Every structure is written in structure tokens, then in C-alpha cells.
Amino acid sequence: MNTKQIKGHYPDATGHFGFYGGRYVGETLIAALTDLETAWNAAKEDPAFIAGFRSMLTNYAGRPTPLDFAERLSNHVGGARIYLKREDCAHTGAHKINNVIGQGLLARRMGKRHVIAETGAGQHGVATATIAARFGMGCKVFMGEEDVRRQAPNVLRMKLLGAEVIPVTSGTGTLKDAMNEALRYWVAEVENTFYIIGTVSGPHPYPVMVRDLQRVIGDESRRQMLEQVGKLPDLLVACVGGGSNAMGLFYPFLDDPCEMLGAEAAGEGLNTPHHAASITGGAPGTLHGAMTYLLQNDEGQIQEAWSISAGLDYPGVGPEHALLHDLGRVRYDGVTDREAVEAFKLLCRFEGIIPALESSHALAAAINEAVRRPKDQAILVCISGRGDKDLDHITAYMKAHNL
Amino acid sequence: MNRIDQTFKKLASSNRKALVAYLTAGDPDFDTSLRILRTACASGVDVLEIGVPFSDPTCDGPVIQVASARALKTGMSFSKSIRLAAEVRKAVETPIVLFSYYNPIFKYGLDRVAKEVAEAGVDGLLVVDLPPEEAGPLTDALKGKDVHLIRLAAPTTKPERIRMLANGAGGFLYLITRLGVTGTGGLDYADVAKHAAAVKAVCPHPVCLGFGISTCEDARALAPLADGLIVGSALVRIIAQAPADADLPALVATKIGELRDGMDACP
Structure with a gap:
């Protein structure tokens, strides 16, 4: 395993993670992205900005989130010990708030009065609406109509937040x-609107900026593992849609001797057309501003992703994941809808934690690994969000599948 | 000499402006699309822009989004778009620009694209989401082919970058008239005039204006500002709105005639 010197080497000055990443956008957005890059590079070196970010993570988002030993679940599974990084405990119920606080502060620093966001599961939309309320900014959230239906509680939350x-x-x-x-809205309103992208995807500088804002997950986990368990985890597991919680967890550990596993949504199975596993089941190409792995046909048309989880239902993945896959640094594997729902149930019953369907994919992969590993190994899995938003959807699934 | 260069040279010598017409390949189907494209060339179009349909056209407004979806539904693809261009080429000498998003080109293979578009008689490639910083591999693949890589500049493009884009442009520089996606109306002519003048001053190539140009009035007002006008959504909309039994090539030709009249009426 190549574990040396990945951290800090990517992206290059032009925003490329090896072959991936970059800035594949229409010319109209180039100036906005250049301005954003300049503003971000200045902000992240500004102690006052960083102090403001840290302060909001602590006092507003409720960080650090706990690192929690899942003792009953570990005993039930019988194998490696499973530790949970409890991002579900963060304000708004998912890791998404970390990134949004950072980008919200940056938007304010750049004098933007309006923010926009895309959302799948609604967690990023809720987080963006939250920060817009906090900062007194106008906020528009774009959400697929299918997801509006699947994630009704989050739609209500966003509306309540203004x-x-x-x-x-x-x-x-x-x-x-x-x-x-x-993106279409942004290109029209680019002069006064800040686009808060919710994952480590999109054109440069979004993938690196979102990673840097989310790495707090991994930084805290690393410290907490050493303090609470006395060693680094043998394996890190996180779900990967766009991949922001995974990148945030993995990044600080990249040069450590820890294995890493990204759980992609295998939907009804990787051998069916119904999945969202861009790395495991896709091929390189460009979408939404970046070169990365995509679900696409032989003629380069993007294919529909499919997952029970709205947050993983995306045909692309962050470009840094594409690189980490090619380098062999992170292993990516598919988890089916059914496996995710079974893991969801286990965490509810054994630990009193209702995880998001997205996070349940990571949990399923972690359980699968734990079974095959000795008890002296530690697996750290990111519970990226809480599952309240999924209850209707998951209840219907369990009923339909006799689970 | 590349047909695009020939055309602009000829137009300049007769003090006329180029009408560049965008139509989505395979809209509403391959055969009808071919007839529309050929008729367009015979109706006053100076440069034909054939749009490869893409599943995720983020730079396009609703009209071209829907046209893309219509074409894809009939099985249109990148390879068939090249075939369509080749079929058009058999009948006309009008310069052809193939418009695409990058992913279909990348997936098809850059060398294969370069070879096949050149063989099809395509004179230029316009890749809307491929800024020069990412265009190295495609530029290399096009070396030795008589196919220009058309560049775009936007209202947001800063002066030093406009100079870079203008100098690297092949064929003509596509100057986006306004913020937003294709097909959005309500152009501020004075704004466009100011921007176009600034770009013309530093661009050694012809400059064509595109985005939101749809009426005879637009054509009349904007033609004096540049070397050509690009019209897309206004033509594609005709295909979308026509009744099922309509003579689509004739309808499109009529619209082209109107725009041509507007352009030629300019002082």
C-alpha cells in the first residue's frame, strides 16, 4: 500500500488531482471561479477567518462531534471493534454543516448577499438554509422533484429557515x-451570488475547498482515537456519493498506515443498471466542472444513478476519490440498498442511533469488514448524518421487502 | 484554407456579416434534421453550427435542453452527429462547426474525434465547457487537421484573459453577449456594444456574438457590432413549437430569412 506523501500533494496549482479535477466549465464562470480561488486562498491563511470558522464549528455546529464505541453492535457482529464518528450529532444533523459554515463565512467575506445550493437528501440544502438564516442572506436551494418527494421533512425544514x-x-x-x-442559475446571477457546492466535486477550487472544510471530521477522529483508544484505526469507512464526508474523514489519515474503504451505493446490485457506484461501476469523464469517474454510456451520455439513498444518488464522485482509487490508496466497494437497510436496523436496535441511509451504506461495509477481522482491530466508520429524514422512505422499503 | 476562414474573408470583402445558425443534431430525428440543416445552408446561413446532444447541457437554456432530450430519445449520439455532419457536407460547402460538451468527445477518444470530424468535412469544433486551460489534449489531437478549435469569451472575462483567448482563437471568437444560459432574451444592446468593441479591439480573428439573439430587431441592432451573429434557440424553438405535419425545413428557412434581412438592413 502506498501510504507516503499523498497528503499535501494534491491538487496541483491548476486544481488537478493527477488526471482528475480541473475546471471544465463555460467561460462565463471562469472569472467567478478564479475570484473564489483567490478569496479562498487568502481566507484560509487569515488567522481571523480560521478563528471565526473554528468558533462557529464549536459554538454553532456543536463540535467536536463524539467518537463513540459501538460496543453492543461490535459484540453482535463479533469481530473487529467498531467506532462511530458521530457527525449525526452536528447541528442540522449531518456533516454538511462544516462545509457550509466555511463557505458561508467566505461568501460574507466576499460581500455576497445571496447563496444558492443543490441538494439531494436535503441535508446540504438544510445546512445552507441554516447558514443563510444565520447570516441574513437570501437562499435558493435546487432540489430534484423526485428528491423533494423522497425527503419531504427536509423540504419543510428549508422552508421554515426561510x-x-x-x-x-x-x-x-x-x-x-x-x-x-x-449551475445554470449561477451563470446568470454570478455577480452577486455565491454557489455553495455541497460536496468535494465541481470545478476547482470546490473539491479542495470542501475537503479542507470537512477535514475537521478526520482531524478530530484522529485525535479522539489516540486519546480514547490509544491507537489509530486499522480501517476507516465512509459512504461515497460525491464523497465529502469520506474525503473529510480520510484526508488527515492519508499518510498513516490505515486502510480506507469508500462505500458506494450499489442500489439493486452492481450487475444491474440500478446503482450509483461511479468508481466501482463507472469510467472517467467530465461532468459538473470536473474530470472524474462517471456513470455513462459508450457515447459519453451521463446515466441515471439509482440508490435508495437520495444523498448517494449521483452519477459522479469527487475527483480526489478518483485519484485515490487509481493510486490504490482507498478501496471502493458497493453496498446494496438491502445491505444498507439491514445495517440501519442494526444500529437502531443495538446502539439507539438512527443513522441516515447514506451513512448506513458505510455502516454495512464496516460490519462486513468487522466480521472478517480479529477483535484487536479497530474500524472507524463515519455516521455522516442522522436518519430522521429517511423514516417514511425506509419504512416503505422495509414493508415492500419484508424486512 | 479552412472554410470558416474563407467565408469570413469573403464576407469582409463584401462588407457583410456572418449569420451562424445553431441547430441540435438529430432534432427532431436524423432525417428531418438533415433536411433542415441542408435547407438552412441554402437559405442564407454562412456558418452552420451542429450541436451534439448531451444528457446534461449545463450551459443551455430550456429550449436547447429539450431539443437535446428529443434528439437523444431518437438514438442520437456523438458518432451519429459526425455522420450527420458528413451527410450535410455532401450537399453544401458551408463551413460546419460541431458544437459539443466535452464528455462525449473525451469518451469517443480525442484522436478518433479529430480524425473523424476532419474526414466528415467539419471545419471547427466548439466545446462549450472546455476552457483553454483544459484544452491541451484536444488541441494536440487536432494538430495537422484543418479543424479549428473555436474559443468563447464571456461578459465576465477579464481584459488580460480576453487577450489570451483572442490570440489563441481559431476561426472566430464566440463572444457571449450576456450572463446566463443560451436562449435568454432581453439583451441590453448598449452593454453588448461596449463589450464587443473592447473585444474586437484586441482580437485578430473575426468576432461573432451569441446568446439571446432571436429577433430581426436584435439582428439589425447587433450586426454592426461584430463580424457575425450566432442564432440557436430561436431556430430550435421553431422545431419544438411546429405542428406535427409542418414543413420544418421551410419554417426554419423563413426564420433565417428574417434574421438575414435584419442583418442586411443594418447600416
């Missing part, structure tokens, strides 16, 4: 189309 939710009917009506529509 955001305008714009249902997107074009294309497949999911996260990909929400991002298309957000």
Missing part, C-alpha cells in the same frame, strides 16, 4: 439535475 426550494423537473429530477440547474 429558503426558497426550487424543484427541478429537468432530466431525472435528482441530485445531478439539481446541480445542473444550480
